[in-house]
Each structure stands twice: as C-alpha cells, then as structure tokens.
Amino acid sequence: MHPATPDLSFGDLTPEFMLDALDAAGLRADGRLLQLNSFENRVLQVHLEDGRVAVAKFYRPARWSDAQILEEHAFAAELAAAEVPVAAPWTLADGTTLFHFQGQRMAVTPRQGGRGPELEDPEVLRWIGRLLARLHVVGRERPFAERLHWTSAAPARTARDWLMANDAIPPEIAPGWDDAAQRCLDAIQAAFDGLPDLRLTRLHGDCHPGNILWTPDRGPHFVDLDDAVMGPVVQDLWMLLPGEPDAARLQLHALLDGYEQVAEFDDRELRLIEPLRTLRMIHHSAWLARRWGDPAFPVAFPWFGTPNYWLDQTAKLREQLEAMKPKDAPPALARDEDFVDFDGDGFA
Template sequence: MHHAPPDLSFGDLTPEFMLDALEAAGLRADGRMLQLNSFENRVLLAHLEDPHDGCNVGIAKFYRPGRWSDAQILEEHGFAAELAAAEVPVAAPWTLTGGATLCHHQGQRLAVTPRQGGRGPELEDPEVLRWIGRLLARLHGVGRARPFAERLTWASAAPAQAARDWLIGHDAIPPEIAPGWDDAARRCIAAIQAAFDSLPDLRLTRLHGDCHPGNILWTPDRGPHFVDLDDAVMGPVVQDLWMLLPGPIHASDASRLQLNAVLDGYEQIAEFDDRELRLIEPLRTMRMIHHSAWLARRWGDPAFPLAFPWFGTSNYWLDQVAKLREQLEAMKPKDAPPTMARDEDIVNFDGDGFS
C-alpha cells in the first residue's frame, strides 16, 4: 500500500507552543493541560489562571492545517453562535483577542470553547432518544434560517466519488484487491446518486454533520447538548439521525425502534419528510467510502498507525469489499417508500419489545 506523505503539520505543537498560543489568544493557562481524544485536530483541556466568560477551564482546538479554510471555520463558528443565541445547547467558541473566535499563532489556528461536562447518552432509553430528537429539530430549525456558503454539501454522491478517486489515484489499495473494491465502490456511488436523484425536491439544511453518540453529552439536569461542529455541512436532516442508530434499520429491530423514538421526539417540534428514510443506507455507504479515504489521507500522521493498526491490510480491504457489496443490496430501490409503524413500535420500545 502506498500511504500519504508524512504529515508534520502538528510537529510544533509542544506544550510550550500551546501555552504561548493560548496566551496570544488572550487566555493565560496555569500549565495544567490534558490532551483529549481527537484525531483530525489536536484538542486539549486547559485550566486558566483567570476565568473567561465565567469559566476557568477551556477546550482548545488546533485545526489541522489545510483541511478547512478560515472562511469555512468561521462559518462553523457563526452557526454555533446562532444555535447558542437560540438556546440550543451547544459548545460555541469563545471570543478571543481582537474580537475573533479564530486565533492565528505561528502558522497554527486555534479556537477555544468552554468545558461542558457530561457523559454519553443512554440510547437504550426511549425518552432520552425523544429528547435528542426534539433537540435535533431545534438545531435544524436554526439551520434552515440560511444556507452555508463555504462549507461542504452532502446532497449527491460527490463526496463518495472524490474519496474513491483519491484512493485509486494514490494506489492506496493493494493491487490484487483494488479492482474488486473499485467495482463495488463504483456501483455503490451510482446507487447513492440514484437515491438522491429520486428526491429532486430534497430540502437541504445546515446540519451538525457528525452527530454520532460521541458528539452528544448528557447531564441529568440539562439533558443532551452537542459538541464538535467541525463537520457541519449542508444536507438532508436524516444525516443527523442515522448515526445515532446501532445498525441498519432493515436488519435490526433495535435500530428501527430507536429511530422511531428519535422521530417521535423530532416531530413534536418539526415535520420530518419520511422520504428521507430512503437516504439512510446511501449516506451510510458514502460515509464508509469517505472514512477509508480519510484514514489513508492521514496515514502520515504518526497518531493514525498507532490508533488504527488494522487499516490498510489486505484483510481490511477485503472486508470493505464485502461490506460495500452488502450495502449494494441494502440500497436496492424498494417498491414503495419506507414507512414507519411508529405508534405501535414505540409502545413496544417502551415495554418488553426492546432488548
């Protein structure tokens, strides 16, 4: 496998550099820092000598150089500020030196949000899922106020096509497996595009974009709140719903029941276009192809081989071929749009019907 060239873009992020960057941003840290789990960016918890906006602990994010433009980052920050103003619980960046939310320091870009504690949500609890559904409906209500001008749009197979082109163009797949993977990927991309083409009047909204359970924190008194809008995009609202599920809805009763509970909460606040359910498996497939390319692109970062030692092996790519072929079956057009027997399922979900 031919990997991406070495990525030394975070090589200067020593503790001393990060302390200096925080001070340049107008925040004096007391030296107590803890690096947090993040692969795309470098994120650390920093204790401050003087509170900022009443908080003495901040979460500092150093953005990976070259991934987003300043305009794209600032558009993300603006969306977070709109959500906070609408009292949608989200970790919005602080205003730093010069009145900006994005600070530049010796080639690195930095944003800081207040620390917001919490734990992962109990997704087996239907009331938790309904609460998350209501919160997502409020987030999307703010998202509909205006479109993104700078950030990406997930409303076609273009992200999957770009990921496929990069992997094939960079010989990232073992040569004995590449033809089989490419055949499956091309067929999946065609199926993804066909699914979007079947909804020509699809409504696009500003989204969280990466709304998996790890990006939702729960506290008993406040319920759920969102963190990490780094992947905010334009797209169909179902993109922010399907990643909460434990698996495909066609293959898992648990997934179907959990989706019903999320939708029950969502529709207490906003309408949901049931036709978007057709896009769950295309979006899942697109994320699979995109994730493989993301890992390959980042392989020069020393953190990636340590965290993903299985990536790039023949077994990994053979497994991907098998999964993409499974997704082709899952994406086959049905005779009628998906329907959800919601009331009955939700009754079962609350009782003995869920395990």
C-alpha cells in the first residue's frame, strides 16, 4: 500500500526546456545533454559552446526553500575558497547561484570527473579522512541557520509520523513496525541526550561512496552537498564503512588515522553510529513513500512498500534496538590504541 502522493515527475523538464533555462542563465549549450544518476533532483551533464562542460541541477519542487539551497551554495563556496575540493555552483546571469526559470530552480557547477574510491585501500581511506577533516574545519566556523539538524531523533520521528498518518504501511504490519520504530526513536534520543556537550558542525550530510569521486592525481573530491546538515562529524564517517563488523573496524581506523592528522575527533561520537544508522533507515522509508508519485521511483524500487519490505524493515529495526543498547562504544568499532599503524599492503 502506498499513500497518495503528488505528481513529482518533472514532466516539464524536456530537453528543450532545460536548454532554454541554461540560455536564460547565460550559458549557451551546444545541444549535447547527458542525464546523470539522481533520484532526488534532475541532473544532467551539459557541453557549452565555449568548450566548458558543466553539470546542471534542477531542484525537486518544495523540497528545500531558496534560503536552504543558498545556504548550501554558500557553504560550497567557503569550502572552495579554503581549497577543499568540491564542486561549487557558478554565479549565473541574474547574479545568484540559484536561477529561477518558469517555476523551476537550477544550479550549475563545473563537471568534475572521477571514479568511485577504493575503500578497501587504507591509504585511500586516510586521504578521505583528511579531506573530511578539512571540510569539518571549515564547517565549524559558523552554524547553519536554515539547513536541517541531525542532532536528535526528530528527523526520524517526523518520518515515522508521516508514514503512519498516510497509511503507508500495510495495516496488518503497521502495529509491529510502529512499535519497533517508537522504541528506536527513544533509543536514538537517549543516545543524543547522553552527549549533552556534543560539538555540532556543518556536514556533507550524505557522505556515501557515490558522493565521493577519485582521481589518481587529485585524490578524492565531493560532488554533492544537497543534504548538508548540522550534526556530529561521525555522520560523515559511518556511511563509508562496510556492514561486516571486522572490516568496518579496520576501515574506521584508517579513516580516523587520516582525520586526526588534520582535526581532533571525539571518540564518544562512536556511540552515535548505530543511532544515526537507525535514524537513516526510518528516514529512508519515508523518503521512498513521499516520492512514490514520481514515476521513476516505482521503476527503480519495485520492492518498496510490499508486505515483505515492511516485515524486513520491522526485523531490522528490532536488530538495531540491540545494536543501540548503551555501551562505551560499539564493540566492532571501538578504538584500539595498540592498533593504529598500517603498512602499504593492508592492515598490520
């Protein structure tokens, strides 16, 4: 069962419309457009008549306010000024980085090529750790005023409330899922409450491997700050770790080995990895349900919303309750001060 959702199909974003928008923004395209992978927005690679290659992003309506988007753009500009490799939006014909055209909003960045990082390589992880630390050093200079805060159970609670209010879960499964979700919300909140002096930072917010590109000469760089938030820095680390505990522990050591060459890391934040993972699970289910009116989503996620999906989610939330039980740090990810050096062939 899926709730009634609005038409979010971007139906008016024809190639002609996008070329007209670019032209109005002062960018003459030569007609070569390539749609890039993106579910949340519509993103395409554009060849310009002056020889440059750009990436144009058309924002999903009503997701972010103009103020939230411009705050993200300002953060990207700060990072670029600090020589943190990130694709910062260009200033367009109207003197802003967020261009309005016939009801749509667009930003344009330079294309930055690369491939996915080899996260099994300790040196790659160290380099990414240093890059994240540089991002966070800039992020600590001032807070976000408009962007979301991932500093409590609130984002997951909002997601839970929406799912239940919109009958997104089959009625025979909803009580069991909701019981597990409510208990998870309490555990998430307790984890944050246990760190009352937690230092908050402007973050990338969605730092999974798909949002980091790698080139042999320049190393890693970020390509998308669309989900930038305020929160603990560990939010930008945990999604780079594999699910297998022993491998996650080894990769965490490499990431933090690089990170702490540039900035301090509060080891207490390791307690937030499982709460943040759980928060994202609940948030992700609501994201899929909210977007179901976009025809791209049923095609890409045909398994979503089935009874098996919700039964599986209920079981996973119950597993997360066990993982979130208070402890000094998740055992598989606890820091071991005798295990900090790595050789060039792997972990020693």
